[in-house]
Amino acid sequence: MKPGDWLILFLSLLLVPLSWSMIQRNSGAVTAIEITVGDQPPVVYSIKDQQQIAVAGELGDSVIEIRDGRVRMISSPGKRQLCVLSGWHQQSGDNIVCLPNKVGVSLISNQERFDGINF
Amino acid sequence: MRSCRWLATALLVLPILLAACTKQNFYRYQSFAFGTLIEIKIHGDDKALADQAAASLFTDFDRMHNDWHAWQPGKLTQTSALLATGKWFTADKAVLPLIKLSKQYSLLSNGLFNPTIGKLIQSWGFQGSEQPQTPPGQETIAHLLDKLPTVNDIDIDGNRLRGHNSQLQLDLGAIAKGYAVSIGLQKMRDLGIKHALINAGGDLCGIGDQGQRPWRIGIRNPSGNGIIASIELGKDECVFTSGDYERYFTYDGKRYNHIIDPRSGYPADKVTSVTVLHKNGTIADAASTALFVAGPNGWQEIAKKMGISDVMMIDKRGHIIISPSMQKRIKLEPGDKDREIIISKPLT
Numbered sequence: 001m002k003p004g005d006w007l008i009l010f011l012s013l014l015l016v017p018l019s020w021s022m023i024q025r026n027s028g029a030v031t032a033i034e035i036t037v038g039d040q041p042p043v044v045y046s047i048k049d050q051q052q053i054a055v056a057g058e059l060g061d062s063v064i065e066i067r068d069g070r071v072r073m074i075s076s077p078g079k080r081q082l083c084v085l086s087g088w089h090q091q092s093g094d095n096i097v098c099l100p101n102k103v104g105v106s107l108i109s110n111q112e113r114f115d116g117i118n119f
Numbered sequence: 120m121r122s123c124r125w126l127a128t129a130l131l132v133l134p135i136l137l138a139a140c141t142k143q144n145f146y147r148y149q150s151f152a153f154g155t156l157i158e159i160k161i162h163g164d165d166k167a168l169a170d171q172a173a174a175s176l177f178t179d180f181d182r183m184h185n186d187w188h189a190w191q192p193g194k195l196t197q198t199s200a201l202l203a204t205g206k207w208f209t210a211d212k213a214v215l216p217l218i219k220l221s222k223q224y225s226l227l228s229n230g231l232f233n234p235t236i237g238k239l240i241q242s243w244g245f246q247g248s249e250q251p252q253t254p255p256g257q258e259t260i261a262h263l264l265d266k267l268p269t270v271n272d273i274d275i276d277g278n279r280l281r282g283h284n285s286q287l288q289l290d291l292g293a294i295a296k297g298y299a300v301s302i303g304l305q306k307m308r309d310l311g312i313k314h315a316l317i318n319a320g321g322d323l324c325g326i327g328d329q330g331q332r333p334w335r336i337g338i339r340n341p342s343g344n345g346i347i348a349s350i351e352l353g354k355d356e357c358v359f360t361s362g363d364y365e366r367y368f369t370y371d372g373k374r375y376n377h378i379i380d381p382r383s384g385y386p387a388d389k390v391t392s393v394t395v396l397h398k399n400g401t402i403a404d405a406a407s408t409a410l411f412v413a414g415p416n417g418w419q420e421i422a423k424k425m426g427i428s429d430v431m432m433i434d435k436r437g438h439i440i441i442s443p444s445m446q447k448r449i450k451l452e453p454g455d456k457d458r459e460i461i462i463s464k465p466l467t
């Protein structure tokens with residue numbers, strides 16, 4: 001092999017761990033949210049699309065906001081407001097749950113860092 | 120030269136192939152029960168079996184939710200009413216096993232997990248759909264504490280029960296989810312499912328693993344929405360947390376959380392959260408509440424009595440108090456490595 005070939009081989013060997021670490025670093029990043037209302041199948045929204053989404057739950061509309069890779073519940077007709085008070089969420093595997101309106105938001109990733117969030 | 124280029128190309132493609140290999144046959148299901156969102160993740164090859172198991176579990180959870188509800192009329196409220204009469208009666212089989220376990224674990228917790236104080240919890244407004252606005256008056260709490268029931272006020276003889284305290288009102292909220300998840304996992308095992316994770320509103324139990332690795336759980340930081348630490352579950356293991364940051368109300372600048380200390384009648388306020396790791400979800404659920412109530416000075420004794428060896432407690436200063444065995448399991452997030460960590464004596 002010529003010296004240039006050795007250089008290509010060396011650079012390739014160098015790039016293997018680099019590429020692998022970059023793939024791993026990106027794992028866990030939220031790529032989408034799933035909104036579940038009651039027993040209906042979930043609807044998926046990209047985390048990249050900055051928007052507010054109103055969904056009709058059992059008591060009325062719950063409004064979800066996606067911004068800067070995060071998601072939060074802006075308003076919901078539940079009296080305790082626990083889901084609204086929980087603020088912004090940005091970890092894959094996490095959920096926002098509005099009861100009794102039965103609206104759930106799950107943060108999902110192509111390659112989840114966590115399978116679930118304990119709290 | 121040509122072989123060198125092939126090798127270089129292969130090496131560059133390798134990480135992408137490795138990443139692709141981590142994709143598994145993975146099924147995920149959600150439903151509402153126990154006042155929260157229940158999520159089931161199943162790893163395996165048989166989608167029909169996974170669908171069947173998830174549907175069956177959600178039906179069970181729905182029934183348990185209704186049977187064990189602390190204030191909506193049902194089998195548990197009927198049982199409370201019969202206990203208050205002071206006469207023997209045959210308990211409904213839908214509630215009896217859970218009442219027996221509740222009594223057992225309450226005794227082990229020295230009464231810090233007390234499933235008979237429904238009236239006290241109700242006085243704080245934590246039963247019902249309304250957000251509490253004000254704490255109850257001191258006279259109300261004093262009156263309720265005067266004849267505060269304990270599990271010793273419940274006689275159990277086979278399938279018959281008798282109460283000794285007219286104030287007795289069952290609230291199994293600190294144990295019901297753990298018991299339900301344990302039953303659910305056993306059902307999945309019986310159906311032939313080997314790898315599953317049930318997330319019951321932030322309390323999780325797993326069997327088997329995720330496929331390529333153990334089930335990996337992030338523990339939410341009590342002070343915000345980030346993660347404070349992570350843990351990999353064993354083959355059959357649960358992680359439960361009791362905290363003051365999920366259900367609470369603020370009155371006159373003071374925060375009142377939903378975990379009531381049966382000794383004082385007021386919310387337990389010595390710690391921010393307690394995380395317990397255990398093979399049994401029922402024990403983990405009851406113990407996380409009991410240790411939260413016990414606080415930073417009395418939790419070791421209760422943990423030992425309840426057979427808990429893996430505990431992480433975050434106190435009001437944000438310090439982490441952790442048992443040695445739990446310290447070996449927990450991986451703190453980079454931003455939380457500067458926290459003060461106090462390692463307790465071994466619990467076993």
